[in-house]
Amino acid sequence: EAIVSIRNLKKTYRTEDGDKLALHDIDLDIAQGDIYGIIGLSGAGKSTLVRCINGLERYDEGSLKVDGRDIADLSTKELRKARRSIGMIFQSFNLMPSRTVAGNAELALLDSGLDREARASRVKELLGLVDLSEKAQSYPNELSGGQKQRVAIARALANNPSILLSDEATSALDPNTTKSILKLLKHLHDTLGLTIIIITHQMSVIKQICNRVAVIEHGTIVEEGKVFDIFANP
Ligand code: ADP
Ligand code: ADP
Numbered sequence: 001e002a003i004v005s006i007r008n009l010k011k012t013y014r015t016e017d018g019d020k021l022a023l024h025d026i027d028l029d030i031a032q033g034d035i036y037g038i039i040g041l042s043g044a045g046k047s048t049l050v051r052c053i054n055g056l057e058r059y060d061e062g063s064l065k066v067d068g069r070d071i072a073d074l075s076t077k078e079l080r081k082a083r084r085s086i087g088m089i090f091q092s093f094n095l096m097p098s099r100t101v102a103g104n105a106e107l108a109l110l111d112s113g114l115d116r117e118a119r120a121s122r123v124k125e126l127l128g129l130v131d132l133s134e135k136a137q138s139y140p141n142e143l144s145g146g147q148k149q150r151v152a153i154a155r156a157l158a159n160n161p162s163i164l165l166s167d168e169a170t171s172a173l174d175p176n177t178t179k180s181i182l183k184l185l186k187h188l189h190d191t192l193g194l195t196i197i198i199i200t201h202q203m204s205v206i207k208q209i210c211n212r213v214a215v216i217e218h219g220t221i222v223e224e225g226k227v228f229d230i231f232a233n234p
Contacts, residue, residue: 003034004197011052011060023052024219029213036212037214038216044218046201048198054075059072093148093151095152102123110215146181149177150181208230213230
C-alpha cells in the first residue's frame with residue numbers, strides 16, 4: 001500500500017572539509033493517494049530527501065523503496081526508466097526560454113517513443129489539464145509566475161507519473177497564485193489518482209492541501225502524522 005517506503009535512511013555528503021551528515025534515521029511511509037507534506041527550515045535536509053526519492057542522489061545506508069523497488073538495486077538504465085514514474089516541479093520552474101509553452105511541455109516526451117503527431121496530441125491534452133490551452137504558442141517570458149508553474153506541471157505529468165514531487169514549487173508565488181496552484185494539484189490528485197509529495201518551508205501550504213506531514217529537523221524526522229493532529233490549535 002505504501003508507494004514510498006523508507007527505513008533507517010542515512011545520507012552523507014563528502015566535502016573538502018570532511019563528511020557532512022545530511023540525513024539520518026529516516027523512517028517514512030507514503031501511501032498511494034496521499035498528499036504528503038515534508039516541512040522544515042532551510043538546511044534541514046528536505047531537498048536531499050527528495051533527491052534520494054527520485055534517484056538523483058545515492059544514499060549510504062538503509063532502504064528506500066518506490067513502488068516496491070529499491071532504487072539502490074537498479075541499474076542506471078532501470079533507474080532512468082523508474083524516474084519516469086516520478087514527476088518533479090521546482091521553485092524556479094526550469095522552463096526553456098527559447099521554446100513555446102507547447103514546446104516546453106513536449107520536452108518530457110522527446111525520448112518517450114511517441115511520434116511527432118502523438119506528442120502533439122499528448123501536449124494538447126496536458127495543456128488542457130492545467131488550463132493553459134490558449135497559451136500553447138506563448139513563450140515563458142510572456143507568462144505570469146502561476147502560468148509558468150502550470151507549464152512545469154504539464155511537463156511533469158507528460159509521462160503519466162504515479163508520483164508528483166513538488167520542491168518548494170509555490171515559494172516564489174504570491175498567496176493567491178499559490179492557492180490556485182494548490183487547487184490545481186488537488187484537482188489532479190482527485191482526477192488522476194496522483195500521489196503528491198510537497199516539500200515546503202511554509203506551514204500554510206501544508207495546512208491548505210496535505211493530509212499527512214513529516215516535520216524534518218537537522219536531517220531527521222521529529223514529528224509525523226495527520227496534518228489535523230500535528231497542527232491542531234489547542
Ligand atoms: P535549499 O533551497 O535546499 O536550502 P541551498 O540553497 O541550500 O538549497 O542549496 C542549493 C544547491 O547547493 C543544492 O543543489 C544543494 O545540494 C547545494 N548545496 C547546499 N549546501 C551545500 C554545501 N554545503 N556544499 C555543496 N553544495 C551544497
Ligand atoms: P533543505 O532542502 O531542507 O534546505 P538540503 O537537503 O538542501 O536542505 O541540505 C541539507 C544539508 O546538507 C545542509 O546542511 C546542506 O548544506 C547540506 N548539503 C546539501 N547539498 C549538499 C552538497 N551537494 N554537498 C554538501 N553538503 C550539502
